[in-house]
Amino acid sequence: MRLLRLNKEIEIFIAGIGAAQSLLMALYSFFEPKKDYRNLLLFVFFFAITVRLTKSILWVYLDTSPLWMLNLGFIAHSISGPALFLYMLHFIYTRKWSAWNLLHFLPSIILLFYVSSLSLDGFWHKGGYSVLLFHQVSYTLASLFLLGKWLLPKNRTEQKQHVSLIWIVSLVLGTAVLQFLYFSNYILGITPYLLGPISYLPFVYFMAFLLFKNPSLLKNTASKKSQNIRLTQHELNIYASKLEEIMYAQKLYLDTNCALDTIAKQAKLPAYMVSYVLNNAVGKSFPDFLNSYRIEEVKMKLVHPDHKHTKIASIAYDCGFNTLSSFNIAFKKTTGITPTQFQKRHNVE
Known part of the structure; x- marks a missing residue:
């Protein structure tokens, strides 16, 4: 020693x-x-x-x-x-x-x-x-x-x-x-x-x-409040449907600055409640929930003829992603393949 x-x-x-x-x-x-x-x-x-x-x-x-x-x-x-x-x-x-x-x-x-x-x-x-x-x-x-x-x-x-x-x-x-x-x-x-x-x-x-x-x-305090939430599965499902409807109808996910508070404000719910519902009813964290909508939007554009000459990076930014690295990680996590591979599989050249 x-x-x-x-x-x-x-x-x-x-x-x-x-x-x-x-x-x-x-x-x-x-x-x-x-x-x-x-x-x-x-x-x-x-x-x-x-x-x-x-x-x-x-x-x-x-x-x-x-x-x-x-x-x-x-x-x-x-x-x-x-x-x-x-x-x-x-x-x-x-x-x-x-x-x-x-x-x-x-x-x-x-x-x-x-x-x-x-x-x-x-x-x-x-x-x-x-x-x-x-x-x-x-x-x-x-x-x-x-x-x-x-x-x-x-x-x-x-x-x-x-x-x-x-x-x-x-x-x-x-x-x-x-x-x-x-x-x-x-x-x-x-x-x-x-x-x-x-x-x-x-x-x-x-x-x-x-x-x-x-x-x-x-x-x-947020986690303490979450621990005190008492909702039935039926109530959780109702809140989850409301959040999904808001995201789909208003396309909030296209905004790069979309945050938990943004969704909570639109749903007229406390932020900790939104987080709790997503984790316990949808089975996703807020970032995964948000990115799932962005990825679906990206996938739709990647296979659309109108975007066959559009760069993948441009599509990613248009769909709400801040950085190309975060987009690639989220896309592969969701689909299991890269955006380029996804395009090739759907014959978009």
């Missing part, structure tokens, strides 16, 4: 303010007036990171630290990965909390029972710490997978606002850097031990700036 060769006071200062800022983030999340289980997950995550960074400082500079304190640091490390993954999962997707989610923390709970007896040489250095690091890297990779899937154009939703995007990307990447540097230090032996806490500092301060400037990141 390598140690970072910097001035001792500088190391303590950098790692210490990172831990302190994480603690502030944890408290800010916990005392958010509108309680939400996502905020509690965020509290657990930041508090776990605080304890983990504190353990790192004690490990390097205080050899007399009691065993239980070091073990708490390891246990906190085991909590951070699942907490981030569950926060990501419920931040991106609208779903209710399930008690089964607690199984993610089962290893941490088991370790907690042995907090005063797990020795460094008899457990952690005998493979316990290696398993812990692989465990956390697995959760980090799962979080990165969720993030990557969410960022794909075909999975974009109306909820993906610019600030939310920056927030979640910073949170996942900052944690990934921290987890992978701990991994590369002990498993690979190529990075200094305190490089993780030091590298995490700019991320946590940027996240703090983002959160304090945009406290609405801790509010998810």
